[in-house]
Each structure stands twice: as C-alpha cells, then as structure tokens.
Amino acid sequence: MMVTAALLLLGALTAVVAPRLLARAAWADREPVVALWVWQCVVAAVLLCCVVSMALSAAAAWTVVRVRVFAPAPEAVVEAYALDSAGSWAMATTVALACGGLWTGAMLVREVVRARRQQQRRHAELWLRAPLLPGEKPGGDRLVVVEGERPDAWWLAGPAPRLVITTAALRRLEGRQVDAVVAHEQGHARARHHWLLRCSAALAGGFPRVPVFAAFREEMHRLVELAADDTAARRHGRLTVALALVGLNEDRGVFGPCPTPEDHVPQRVHRLLSPPQRLTPVRRLRLTACAVLAPAVPVLVAFVPGWRALGGL
Structure with a gap:
C-alpha cells in the first residue's frame, strides 16, 4: 500500500522539518x-497522518474493517488501493499505530488528572489562606487577594475559577498595572x-524524542504569554504591561546577568517596550489559510487513488 507508506513518510517529514x-x-x-494556530495545525497534520494510515492498514489487514471503511465506495475504488497486496506488514503497522494512539490517550488522561489534582490542591490552599467570611457565598468573587511577601498573580482554573493576587503585588504595582495583570x-x-499547555505536555511527555511535539510544548509556553501580553x-x-511584568519578576533574578534559559520575561519586556511591526491583514490571512492546508494534505493524499479510479484525476 503506497498510500499508507506515503502518509507515514509525510508525517515523519512534517514532524522533523516543521519545527525547524x-x-x-x-x-x-x-x-x-x-x-x-499554525502550531496546532502542524501537530494536527502529524496526528492525522497516523490516524489515516492506521485506518488504511487496518482495512488491508482485516476484511471486517475494510467493509466498514469502504462501505459506500464502488469496487473500482477499493481495487485502486491494492489492499490485498499489503501483506503481513499491514497488521504490524496497524498494531504499532494503535498502540501509539492508546499511549497518546493515556498521556492526555494522565495530564488531565494531574492538572485536576494540582487545581484541587491549590484551591484547598487558597481556602486556607483566604477563608470565606461570614455571609460570603462560595464562588461569589472571581478575584481573591491573599497575604504574601512575594509579588505574584495567577489564574486558578477549575469549576470555580479565581484570579489570585498577593498583597505584595498590590503594594508594588500601581492601579493601572494591577488592571494590566488582571487583563x-x-x-x-x-x-x-x-x-x-496540557495537550502539548501530554504529547511531549508521551513522545519526548519526536521533534514536533517537544518544540510544540516549548513554543506553547512562550506564545501563550506573548498572546496574553498583547491582550x-x-x-x-x-508600557503599563511592561512595568507590571518588571514589578512582579524583579525579585526573581530573571533580569540578572545569568537568567534561566526557560524564563522569557526579559524578552517579553523588551518586546513590549520595542514592539515589532505587525503583519498586514493580508499576510495574516495567508498564513492562517496555509496552516489550514497542513491537516488537509493527509486527507487529500488518502483520497488520491479513489479519485483516480473514478476518473477525477
């Protein structure tokens, strides 16, 4: 089956070349x-290559699957895929891809469970630090101020989401800067x-040696902060956002001579103070459209033999 091999090769090339x-x-x-958006489309294209390859390999290995996959297709279309000539490797490919899919699902479930446990622990800590006052209803306020010697602010997701800010942050930041942190x-x-962040962590944790997944996790941590800064x-x-970032992070050593490579706060501040020129709307639309084509390519490759059999190509 040349289509399955082409899809697997396409997925491998995308996983290696796209991050670079x-x-x-x-x-x-x-x-x-x-x-x-572009990163999500690239990762979706890699995953779609694996899913479509698994479906075609399973159709070649088992007649029951073939009947379901090609149920509405004419006989000429089924013959165009040469499913009978796949050999024993079709079953091995299907099993390998299915195991990869199950492992991906397990990693995602693990990440979700881990995140929920962390949220529950942080919510419990929040109730200890800021208990409800008499007559106060739980979930009534979305902004919670807690005592803290370190300037900090974070969004606590969950069934009752909260924006938590420390008293040290309120003392250090001015009114507009606090509003910028909230925004x-x-x-x-x-x-x-x-x-x-959860999906990227699950993929990178499950397949640490796949370049696109590792780069996906790293870029998500950086790009979501840049997007929130722009918001x-x-x-x-x-300038207000930059001053708020400096006020929250100047005691953490990120502006020193040896900042940690994982901390992008100095780059974020520099970007806010010296904003790069935005792309034109036409170029933004072009990039968005090209990104949509990435997950569409595996589908087009999978349909090529069928279209040829029907005289479409």
Whole structure:
C-alpha cells in the first residue's frame, strides 16, 4: 500500500522539518495568535497522518474493517488501493499505530488528572489562606487577594475559577498595572490556554524524542504569554504591561546577568517596550489559510487513488 507508506513518510517529514521551519520564522513573535494556530495545525497534520494510515492498514489487514471503511465506495475504488497486496506488514503497522494512539490517550488522561489534582490542591490552599467570611457565598468573587511577601498573580482554573493576587503585588504595582495583570490573566482564561499547555505536555511527555511535539510544548509556553501580553496591552498600553511584568519578576533574578534559559520575561519586556511591526491583514490571512492546508494534505493524499479510479484525476 503506497498510500499508507506515503502518509507515514509525510508525517515523519512534517514532524522533523516543521519545527525547524517555524523556529526560523521571524513573524511568530509579531503575531503570537497566528503562530499558535499554525502550531496546532502542524501537530494536527502529524496526528492525522497516523490516524489515516492506521485506518488504511487496518482495512488491508482485516476484511471486517475494510467493509466498514469502504462501505459506500464502488469496487473500482477499493481495487485502486491494492489492499490485498499489503501483506503481513499491514497488521504490524496497524498494531504499532494503535498502540501509539492508546499511549497518546493515556498521556492526555494522565495530564488531565494531574492538572485536576494540582487545581484541587491549590484551591484547598487558597481556602486556607483566604477563608470565606461570614455571609460570603462560595464562588461569589472571581478575584481573591491573599497575604504574601512575594509579588505574584495567577489564574486558578477549575469549576470555580479565581484570579489570585498577593498583597505584595498590590503594594508594588500601581492601579493601572494591577488592571494590566488582571487583563493578562483574563486573556489566558478566555483563550483556554491551559488546554493548549496540557495537550502539548501530554504529547511531549508521551513522545519526548519526536521533534514536533517537544518544540510544540516549548513554543506553547512562550506564545501563550506573548498572546496574553498583547491582550493586556491593547487595553492598558504596552508600557503599563511592561512595568507590571518588571514589578512582579524583579525579585526573581530573571533580569540578572545569568537568567534561566526557560524564563522569557526579559524578552517579553523588551518586546513590549520595542514592539515589532505587525503583519498586514493580508499576510495574516495567508498564513492562517496555509496552516489550514497542513491537516488537509493527509486527507487529500488518502483520497488520491479513489479519485483516480473514478476518473477525477
């Protein structure tokens, strides 16, 4: 089956080449929302290559699956895929891809369970630090102020989402800067960035040696912060957001001579103070459309023999 081999080769090339191409793209920092969309489409294309390959391999290995997959198709279309000539490797390919799919699902479930446990623990800690006052209803306020010597603010997702900010942050930040921090965290919540982080962590944890998944996790952590920065900057100005970032992080050593490579706060502040020129709407639309084509290519490749059999090509 040449189609299955072509899909597997396409998926492997995408997994290796796409991260390198996107790493060289200078427009990602200028348009983080578009970059987030492009990364999701690339990962979806790799996963779709595996899913379609598994379906075709299973159709070649078992007649029962073949009948279901090609049920409405004419006999000429079924013959065009040469399913009978696949040999024993079709079953091995199906089993291997199915195991990969089960492992991916297990990693995603593990990540979701881990995140929920962490949320429950943090919610319990929050109730200890900020218990309900007499007459106060649970879930009534979405903003919670807690005592803390370290300036910090974070969005606590879950059934009763909360925006938590410490008293040290309120003492250090001015009014507009506090509003900018709130807008930044609300940007994360509205865009459901926590789900992107969970999915990327699950894929990278399950397949650490696949370049596209490892790069996907790293870029998600960076791009979601840039996107939230832009959301806050549109409402409160870039300088206000930059000063809020400095106020929250200046005691953590991220602006010193040896900041940690994983911390992107200095780059975020520099980007806010020296904003790069945005792409034109036409180019943003072009990038979005090209990203949509990435997951469409495996589907087109899978349908090529059928179209030829029907005289479409």
